[in-house]
Amino acid sequence: MSLIAEFSLRSSDLILTTALDAAPGTTVELEQQMATRSDAPVVLFWAFGGEFDRLEDGLRRDATVRDSTVIEELGEKVLYRARLESDELVAIYPYYQRLGAAPLAATGTHEGWQRRVRFPDRESVIEMRQFCADSGVEFRLHRLYTPGDAEFEDEFGLSxxxxxxxxxxxxxxxxxxxxxxxxxxxxxxxxxxxxxxxxxxxxxxxxxxxxxxxxxxx
Structure with missing residues (x-):
């Protein structure tokens, strides 16, 4: 039975870390992540919080970002497209694919990333946590629950x-x-x-x- 895990990730090697550090009042939400034929995966993300100049300055200095462009401006939200530098990243997304996990939501700030991911089973969540530990990424599980179940388990499996x-x-x-x-x-x-x-x-x-x-x- 699949499980949905809600957890946070923190590491200087995660995407957009430098950019978000430059704009601590800004929040980003991943809209889409795509693999390409080149070695540069592409992400689309919304940003809101009002510090777009600081965010864009951070994007130019961010080692995980090859280049970025504004796709759309919608009120106080801006949609960006960024090509990533694979060599500078902890490969979180490919590991989801290896585990058969499906990312559902991702929100980032200067304090780290909040993720919601559907995993095929508890063992795959354990593998994800170990992968993060081996990669120097802080992993903290907040909730673990069955899809459609209003009751969730905490990081210790307790209701x-x-x-x-x-x-x-x-x-x-x-x-x-x-x-x-x-x-x-x-x-x-x-x-x-x-x-x-x-x-x-x-x-x-x-x-x-x-x-x-x-x-x-x-």
């Missing part, structure tokens, strides 16, 4: 309810020796029964251990 139960239990002293609260008292704090609190804690602990201590995902 919101499981994370809440574990957090409340820790703060209430449930894991202390001796325990400061009973399961029934914990359930009252969570507005569920003691039995439901017990099941939620067990499942949360199981996921936490599986996805950290017993997984390369940790």
């Amino acid at each position: 919101p309810e499981q994370r809440e139960a574990l957090t409340v239990a820790q703060r209430a002293g449930y894991f202390d020796v001796p325990r400061a609260v009973s399961l029934d008292e914990l359930g009252e704090q969570l507005d569920i029964s003691g039995q439901s609190a017990s099941e939620r804690l067990r499942r949360g602990v199981s996921k936490l251990v599986t996805n950290t201590l017993l997984s390369d995902f940790s």
Whole structure:
């Protein structure tokens, strides 16, 4: 079953890093990324934030950009087309293709990139994270969820309810020796029964251990 991952990437070797550093008030959204017959992939991206002069100056100095042009101006947004320097890039997009992953959205600022990508399975997300680590790119997973499912998992594989139960239990002293609260008292704090609190804690602990201590995902 495929999974959608929302994560952030940070590295000086990612596309447009120098350009975005030159215009810290600007945000860019990738519109399209295309491979070409030459060795220079092409990206289309919208920019907004008002610092277009600073952004364009940064684009001229950005080692990851061979050249760029303005395609369209629409109110306070500008659409750019940029040819990239392959030798200067961490090849993130080709690795998505290798994994069978489909990029859905990408937003960049001077603080890094926010990505939303559909992966074929959890193992491919783990491979992506390892690729980033090997390439010197900081990878931080924020959400992991099944398409069409309103409930999402956090970076540890926990649902919101499981994370809440574990957090409340820790703060209430449930894991202390001796325990400061009973399961029934914990359930009252969570507005569920003691039995439901017990099941939620067990499942949360199981996921936490599986996805950290017993997984390369940790």
